Amino acid sequence: MNLKHLFFRKAIKVISQQRGRCLSHEPILYRKLSTTTFPLFTVHDLSPKTPKPSRYFHSDQKANHDVLSTKLVLDSNKIEDDDTTMNQFLSHFVWIMRGKLSDVYPDCDKKTIDSMLLIIVEKVVSEVEKGGFEQILGASSMDSSSHDLSDDLWKTVWEVSNKVLDEMQKARKKEKMKTFLQCEEVKEMYRFATEAGVCGDLLRELRFKWAREKMEEDEFYKGLERLKQEESQAEAEVDGDLVSEEKPKDISLPKRHGKINYKIYGLDLSDPTWAEVADKIHDTEEANWPQDPKPITGKCKLVTEKILSLKEDDDPSVPLAEWIELLQPNRADWMALLDKLKDKDASIHLKVGELVLDEESFQTNVTDYSKLVEVHSKANRLHDAERILKKMNEKGFQPDTRSFTTLVHTYSKAGNLERAKEAFESLRIQGFRPDVKIYNSMIMAYVNAGQPKMGESLLRELESRDLGQPLKEIYLLLLRSFSQIGDIVGSLRMSTAMQFAGFEPDLESCTLLVEAYSRYGNSDQARSNFDYMVKLGFKPDDRCTAAMITAYEKNNSLDKGLELLLELEKDGFEPGILTYSALVDWFGKLQLVNEVEAILSKISIMGEAPPFKVHVSLCDMYARSGSEKKALQALETVEAKYEQLSGYEFERIISGLINGGFNEDAKRMHGLMQARGFVASDKAKINWISVDAFSRKGSTSFF
Structure with a gap:
């Protein structure tokens, strides 16, 4: 009821x-x-x-x-x-x-x-x-x-x-x-008590106790607040009654004579100049302070969603024009749209970002161009970066240090030495002091261009300016470059510079010195550095051993090479694919076909494909020995990857083909050599002429 x-x-x-x-x-x-x-x-x-x-x-x-x-x-x-x-x-x-x-x-x-x-x-x-x-x-x-x-x-x-x-x-x-x-403070104390080992009924009682104390505390403060409000209301009523009874009195401040002076720490701020400074600061803050984007509703929201759904091949200019007409955007609106596009699709983000640079409402500055140049450069899109840089110059903006720094890194990475030098000199003209990273990029560019001496001069300049300690990788990069061209003096100079810079010799630096002497053909100095490396406690690896075998090969010291291999095998060394490749090259020049094929069987047992250098040696060996079928098979493999051949390897293959009577094939390889831009040395030309003069009867002449 x-x-x-x-x-x-x-x-x-x-x-x-x-x-x-x-x-x-x-x-x-x-x-x-x-x-x-x-x-x-x-x-x-x-x-x-x-x-x-x-x-x-x-x-x-x-x-x-x-x-x-x-x-x-x-x-x-x-x-x-x-x-x-x-x-x-x-x-x-x-x-x-x-x-x-x-x-x-x-x-x-x-x-x-x-x-x-x-x-x-x-x-x-x-x-x-x-x-x-x-x-x-x-x-x-x-x-x-x-x-x-x-x-x-x-x-x-x-x-x-x-x-x-x-x-x-x-x-x-x-x-x-x-x-x-369920409040956070009680939960936190509950977790702490659990971690401390409290459990069971005691933990439950403590949790209820903490909750009750928290509730009483909340009620206490709310009661104080109510009492405060009641007292305020009572005082307001009393004051209202008193004010209504009293007669209003006229109160006026005394008249001030003269100007008001504001002095802070002895500085007179009453000067009109400070008012102008305050106005300028206010205007600057309004320009730099980030604004909130406008709310997007109605048809403009539909157009925004259409822009966000664009694919990589779509043209964003049409929906962007409609979006501009509907919203009348400012820079904050543009930045909000670009952020959404960046999260959605990076390619569309870059397209729209490049179109936005031409919009007046975007208020484009140098930093906007620099950011686009940097993004394209990091993605190795040099043509896009250069296009943005060209547009930047057309709009009257001078590239800043950020743009030139990005270009130096990009051109150095791409191996474009001339453009990297131009960007580097532009930084110097603008008065920018290059840092260690820029010097490292330029040194890398010189090394990639085969000019390690120019890279070394930049390294000396970096050390003299006290801009920071060069990285160990830079010293190794220059040492490797000198070693690859067989420059003994430059290699020793880099090795000494590393030690003066505080970098102790390691397996890599010792191996590079051995390789430098090996390419130079000084087997005694190569062996001296090899023994010094062992004395330092480094165990020779396959690469270092292959460099020693190559050094002995150039001096035709077969007995010393075999003796080294026997010593290393006693210490537990097992030859790898690089050592076997060096032996194949050596035995191939000596026309030891059976020994070469035995080594090839060992390489196949290892389950690894032989290096490309091995096919060059096989082509030369089989051509000289008259094994037409095997020579043509090796030649086919080499010819398929002729882009990897050096000038010396071209000369060796052509010489072997001429010696074997494969003049047509030699002519074809000579044409590929010229297409690559290599010019035969005088020694090779004399050898080819002499061999061709005594070629087999009935064979076609090379010349």
């Missing part, structure tokens, strides 16, 4: 307005007392006319009864569902009152009890409408005959009300407790 419908419409409105005050954040204190003939407590007036709640406490010392302390908080916190809260209160209230009436009147039937409840509810509502809570509970000073209900019945009604409110308050606290159990 929904007893809410028993109330009059006006009573329901009054109760609904006041029910929030019964569900305060403050606790309700209640102690059961012995029965008296007068009300033991009063409640705040629940009428909306009462502006401030007041507290009353009544007791009878003659009856020697305990004191009942009750506090009903009237601070209203609006609840969304008023009907639900009221129904909850009424259902509990009617259920408890029905039980009490049934105990007092056991002979009455349900209909009679319902009638009693109806009378009670109607009477309570009528008193509430008249502001009767204080009047009813203050029965000690009132005539009980003025009421239709006895004082004991009123006492029972309000005891039941307090009990219902107490239960609702406990339910609310329980829900609030659940919230604080």
Whole structure:
């Protein structure tokens, strides 16, 4: 039975307005007392006319009864569902009152009890409408005959009300407790206690304790805030009354004569010059301070999505023009669009970024061009980077140091020495002091161009300017370059410079020195450096051993080469593919076909493909030995990769073919050699003429 419908419409409105005050954040204190003939407590007036709640406490010392302390908080916190809260209160209230009436009147039937409840509810509502809570509970000073209900019945009604409110308050606290159990501070303490080894019931009790303390702390501060607000309102009312009583007085400041001077640390800021400086600073801040992009809605949003969905081959100029017409963008809008495109598709981002450079609303500066040049350079797109640089010059922007630095790295990496030198000199002309990275890039460019001496001069310049310690890799790069061309003096110079720079010799530097002497043909010095490397504690590897075999080959010291291999095998060395390749080259020149084929079988057992150099040796050996089939097979392999041949290797193959009588094939290889830009040495030409003069009868002449 929904007893809410028993109330009059006006009573329901009054109760609904006041029910929030019964569900305060403050606790309700209640102690059961012995029965008296007068009300033991009063409640705040629940009428909306009462502006401030007041507290009353009544007791009878003659009856020697305990004191009942009750506090009903009237601070209203609006609840969304008023009907639900009221129904909850009424259902509990009617259920408890029905039980009490049934105990007092056991002979009455349900209909009679319902009638009693109806009378009670109607009477309570009528008193509430008249502001009767204080009047009813203050029965000690009132005539009980003025009421239709006895004082004991009123006492029972309000005891039941307090009990219902107490239960609702406990339910609310329980829900609030659940919230604080899940707060971050309690969780953090819970995790710490778990890591400390606390578990079981103790951990659970501690968590509830921390949550309860957190809830009490929250209620305490909220109570202080409410008291502060009440005091502020009271002071405002008092001040308003006082101000209305006092007559307004005219207050005026004394007239100041002369100019106001502002001095800070002896600096006179009242000078008009400082006002101009402040205006300039303000204008600069407005120009440099990042603006927020405009909100994109409607048709402009559809066009934006169309731009973001473009593919790499699509032309973005048409949707961009439509987007500009709809949005009228500023630089912030452009940057927001470019960021979205960068996350979506890098290729479209670069296309749109290049088109944006021509837009006035983008407010293009030098940095925008430099960024595009840098992106294209890092991706090895030199033509695109140069196109952006050309457009930059056409627009009247001079490339900055960032652009030239990027170009130096890019051209050096691509092996374009001339353009790298131009960018490097442009940096110097602009007064920029190149750093270590730029010097490293230029040294690499000289090394890639086969000019290690120019790279060495830059290294000396870098050391003299104290711009920083050059990397060990730069010394090794120059040492390797000198070693590859057989420059003994340059290799020794780089090795000494490394030691002066504080870099100790390692396996790589020692191997490069051995290779340098090997290419130069000085087997004794190569062996001396080889033994020094072993003395330093480095174990010779396959590459270093192959360099020693090559050195002995040039001096035709077969006995020393075989002796070295036997010594290394005693120390556990196993020849690798590089050592076997050096032996194939050596034995091929000696026309030891069986030994070469035995070594080739060992290479095949290793499961690795022989180096390209091996095919050059095989072609020369089989051609000289007259093995036409094998010679042509090796020649076919070499001819398929003629781009990898050096000038010396071309001369060796042609000489072997002429010696074997394969003049047509020799002519074809000579044509490939000229196509590569190599010119035969005089020694090779004399050899070819002499061999061709004594060629086999009936064979075609090479010349």
